[in-house]
Amino acid sequence: MVTEQVFSLNPLTGEKHAIPTNLDHSKAIDDFVLKNKDKPIIVVQGLGFVGTAMSLVCANAINGDYAVIGIDLPRPNTYWKIKSINDGHCPIVASDKKIELFFNQAKEKGNFLATYDPYAYSKADTIIVDINLDVQKQSNFEKDLEGFDVDLGPFKKAMSTIGENCKEDVLIIVETTVPPGTCQKVVQPIITEALEKRNLKSDAFKLGHSYERVMPGPNYIDSIQNFYRVFSGIDPKSEVATETFLRTVISTKEYPLTKLSNTNSTEIAKVLENSYRAMNIAFITEWSRFAEEAGADIFEVVHAIRMRPTHKNIMLPGIGVGGYCLPKDPLLASWARQNLFAGAPLGMSEEAVKTNDKLPLYAFEFFAKKFGGKLAGKKVLILGVAYAPDVFDTRYTPVEPFYNYLNKEGCEIILHDPLVSYWEEKRLEIETSFDKILDKEDIDFIVIGTGHKIYRNSSALVNKVATQENIFLFDPIGVFSDENIQKMKNGLGTIKVLGRGNI
Amino acid sequence: MVTEQVFSLNPLTGEKHAIPTNLDHSKAIDDFVLKNKDKPIIVVQGLGFVGTAMSLVCANAINGDYAVIGIDLPRPNTYWKIKSINDGHCPIVASDKKIELFFNQAKEKGNFLATYDPYAYSKADTIIVDINLDVQKQSNFEKDLEGFDVDLGPFKKAMSTIGENCKEDVLIIVETTVPPGTCQKVVQPIITEALEKRNLKSDAFKLGHSYERVMPGPNYIDSIQNFYRVFSGIDPKSEVATETFLRTVISTKEYPLTKLSNTNSTEIAKVLENSYRAMNIAFITEWSRFAEEAGADIFEVVHAIRMRPTHKNIMLPGIGVGGYCLPKDPLLASWARQNLFAGAPLGMSEEAVKTNDKLPLYAFEFFAKKFGGKLAGKKVLILGVAYAPDVFDTRYTPVEPFYNYLNKEGCEIILHDPLVSYWEEKRLEIETSFDKILDKEDIDFIVIGTGHKIYRNSSALVNKVATQENIFLFDPIGVFSDENIQKMKNGLGTIKVLGRGNI
Structure with a gap:
């Protein structure tokens, strides 16, 4: 044999x-x-x-x-x-x-x-x-x-x-x-x-x-x-x-x-540390939706609250919760409590994972609704696929389900990440040069997937969105200053920027 | 007329x-x-x-x-x-x-x-x-x-x-x-x-x-x-x-x-600020019970986690959540979302209040169980009735339901608070002199109700517990160092100290 x-x-x-x-x-x-x-x-x-x-x-x-x-x-x-x-x-x-x-x-x-x-x-x-x-x-x-x-x-x-x-x-x-x-x-x-x-x-x-x-x-x-x-x-x-x-x-x-x-x-x-983070993100999710209903900017609100030393660590939802730890550690703990100590489930921590797992769907639905729902054939540039800013780790990145939703709608998707040349989980080659990506034409939507430093208030990106007609930006992470958002909104086309965490 | x-x-x-x-x-x-x-x-x-x-x-x-x-x-x-x-x-x-x-x-x-x-x-x-x-x-x-x-x-x-x-x-x-x-x-x-x-x-x-x-x-x-x-x-x-x-x-x-x-x-x-605190306390409650089941000291665990700058604000449950704001603000918000914006309830925030409202009951049950359940006729000294350390505010203090449970069991309750001479909600006079309280005899249980500075590692208190037979301390707040707890445990009587947040 x-x-x-x-x-x-x-x-x-x-x-x-x-x-x-x-x-x-x-x-x-x-x-x-x-x-x-x-x-x-x-x-x-x-x-x-x-x-x-x-x-x-x-x-x-x-x-x-x-x-x-x-x-x-x-x-x-x-x-x-x-x-x-x-x-x-x-x-x-x-x-x-x-x-x-x-x-x-x-x-x-x-x-x-x-x-x-x-x-x-x-x-x-x-x-x-x-x-x-x-x-x-x-x-x-x-x-x-x-x-x-x-x-x-x-x-x-x-x-x-x-x-x-x-x-x-x-x-x-x-x-x-x-x-x-x-x-x-x-x-x-x-x-x-x-x-x-x-x-x-x-x-x-x-x-x-x-x-x-x-x-x-x-x-x-x-x-x-x-x-x-x-x-x-x-x-x-x-x-x-x-x-x-x-x-x-x-x-x-x-x-x-x-x-x-x-x-x-x-x-x-260890699992408490990570569950604490997961819980804090899940918690703010509910509030970001409330803020949206009330015409409040959750970014603005959270930044105001963070002035308090006791509230410095209040988090923002972004496009979702990823990485190897946060989506699973609360469950590891709840499993252990039940299976190794014959205890009750850690209900709130399980609930946090449940909420966080749904974030990419909410982000996508928000995006799809605000931009009219007809996404088939649209050219979408996703900036960042890693699960967190300035890391090259793509394990359980929330960009993955977001990518899948766009794919299902028939979008043409272009990916960029300065730190990820090969997206292992999706088996996809990724462009790492920001200059090359910015030269791409006919892009309909730009979505900020990860808050990498290179994207934060990038003047090249602001300029691209402001000077091109019919190009729209969705920034669920909040990488742009108020000033830059205003610049883009004032550019050609109508309202060009959405998001800032209100997902 | x-x-x-x-x-x-x-x-x-x-x-x-x-x-x-x-x-x-x-x-x-x-x-x-x-x-x-x-x-x-x-x-x-x-x-x-x-x-x-x-x-x-x-x-x-x-x-x-x-x-x-x-x-x-x-x-x-x-x-x-x-x-x-x-x-x-x-x-x-x-x-x-x-x-x-x-x-x-x-x-x-x-x-x-x-x-x-x-x-x-x-x-x-x-x-x-x-x-x-x-x-x-x-x-x-x-x-x-x-x-x-x-x-x-x-x-x-x-x-x-x-x-x-x-x-x-x-x-x-x-x-x-x-x-x-x-x-x-x-x-x-x-x-x-x-x-x-x-x-x-x-x-x-x-x-x-x-x-x-x-x-x-x-x-x-x-x-x-x-x-x-x-x-x-x-x-x-x-x-x-x-x-x-x-x-x-x-x-x-x-x-x-x-x-x-x-x-x-x-x-x-405003309501988000307070709901964030309420949620963090509710979250840790579940974990403190898990810690107890696993023979872990939640105080020790949380202190270890607080070394991380991103986790400095992780909280401890204590005897419960009180004060004018935390027990109601998450509900104010949820009410507003439903009644002023036709939105959904803020489920996680409501859940947090629900959990926190039960804390005094858990603290009492833990206390009663560990000390054999027979509380009728026992002389209990509660140190602190204010809802938080070093404030004189008793509104919605978690000590109130705790007091009520002891009362119902037929305990003789002595109250002390350095800052509260009159407990408005209970219409009770309160001793403010710590020296006078420490002179009281025949006390069976001392319960730390509020983490006032005067109680924290008080050597007079440590001495009283260590040198008196059949006096027990319940410290759900965690006001004593490991060293002092050991001193008290080594004193006359058997196990004399319980709690430290494991409620």
Whole structure:
């Protein structure tokens, strides 16, 4: 039987790499460990947005000299990263110059390897868990969130793999956002059992939880190295080990660590943080509609309220809520409360997700209604597809459902994002040059999808809208000043600007 | 027929004053105006927590020289204030020394009069509306908020009284928190019609809205004079007049004014501000219960999250949500959206009030359960009855339902509050000396009702709990440090401290 060869596409270079069928990478790992002898070995599980950056931070530790092995599964969407790292090419293109810098420094030192071989775990003094833990949502953006589930299967499997390979006295630090209760009720038993099966000491390993607050934007590295951290340990020795380790990679002098009493507490803290943001956005959504009915500008109103120090963090709805965390973390928490603690659902937090999931639909409906409803054949330029300003992350971006609605109406859609050349989820090439996009002709509608800096009060954009007849702007994010909006409104054509958050 | 004489009790002095039956106060008003000739006259409608302080700020205007007449109805709960002011005694005892200072300065200048006679409106260049506008809630704290209504009747009547007496070119500034839409849809038509009836120009008056952010605590005066203000006008001339006036009484150089496009916008801003707070508290309530189930300390968790600049304002539930604004403003808004704009309810904001209204019950149930349920005959000391730390305001304090639950169980309740000598809503005398309270013996339970500064890590209190057998502390507010809690737990008796927000 001939196995069909499977490839992994590197979206940065366009290259296709055959995924190896022989998964024995032990020679490379042994060589790496030998070359880095005397250095403690850190294995980072998961080479996603967090794991890759965390690997770089560890390989460039401020108070330590580590050898770092990043590990991920040999799959089409991950293998290219392993290949890229080992070929000496940074797998992330970020506006944060430190990413490239840290990668090159690690390359020079030779202390960063990537692999798919679980053999790596056997070499680890410290294992950092940075894999995904997803929520399965029965939501299609068009109707209410009807139900959701959390499949712990893949996460449990990843923990088993660690337990089957790790040293008995390893330090495991979970950075993944997990349902509260997971370290105590899931990770600890799995590792304990696996070690017992291997006839190893089952009470020598250390297990800590310390969640990340990574923002893959201009402060990507700093969001790990130079930011506040919360941590906890499953027992006193784990607490000490976790703290000692964190002090070697994080600037704890400027950003003191916060120790919480147990792993449930830090796990709750993480999902509570994100649920708080999700709730604040959901809350203002209702009010933005009320404001619209009353002829009030919700942007103006919120800016006035933000003058109060106690109200600085009141949020705006924009086109919707995206990113990997906010659309799922409230649900992770509610699931955990029900399934790991036999408690009630977190009703308000679930409601927040429900409201936020509907935002792109509301934004689209507002747009379609205000512009007469006949959208077929219209040429629409969407500026920005990332889920947040100045990041290149498109996971769960609210622009995706908005794009889908326009597509369904038969619009011709042109996409621009200065930071996203390839939109992975939609498998679309995207123009990154703003100049080229502004030269496009016959555009009917411009929609601000993401509040990237480059769009904020861009005079070229203001000029285009003001001087061209029959071109309209929809700005649900609010990237233009009153003055610029007035300029555009006074330009050729009738009312040319809509939105400013009143969606 | 002999009318029965009605009295008004001054809670500060204990004096009872007969309410005059002849309500003609015109001579005093004329004398006052004559004595203050050349000074523009400001009439402040309503001598409550806001109106009295606003009167003092106007009488001591930083950029103006005004004569101020405070007006209220001649009722048992208000007349004593009128009498007190005209007798030269400040009707407010506040921790803010500026209150007394401003009152004495006005007394010396002779530019502050109080009255019950609507004749005063006829003298006013500026009228400031500071009366209450209440929500009628069908809620008894024990069950869900089942419905609510807003009776605009008294407010409309107050506006009519102004319209029947005011000059045709008066400036009216509404400071009252009103259902959004009120200035446009209620005040303007009433004043216009009243002026027309009097054959006066009906388009010369100016109407502005500028809501207060008064906190009757240690910065009582500063919360008016030295704080940010939002304002709007019903038309351009009203906008200008309102702004010009505000610049004479508020430090607008340090605290720039924010002008919004119309009165609906500022009216929304006010209720949105308060709904935002109410929502944040309701949100955390659910999580504090989850934390409790998971053995996590919600205080510890929230403090960890507050390290993030974007999460500084995440709140804690305490014993409940009180004060005049937060329990009603989300409902005012929802009512307005439905009744003045034919819109949908503000569901999430209503839900927040519902959740918050239940907090005192949860706090009580937690307390009763943890301490065995048998509360009859127990001696309970409640420390603090005001609705918030370091204010003397008891309106809608969550301590009231908590007190009622204890009362129903047959507890003997002792009350202390350093700032409240008389609890108006419960008609109860309250001990204000902390030393005297600490000397009380045979106390079974101490409950922290309000987070006054005097209680925070009070060593006398810690000592009392630590050294006495069979005395227990319930601290739903979290006024003690970990260290002090440990001290108390280590004292005589078994577990002595409960709460810290896990209610």
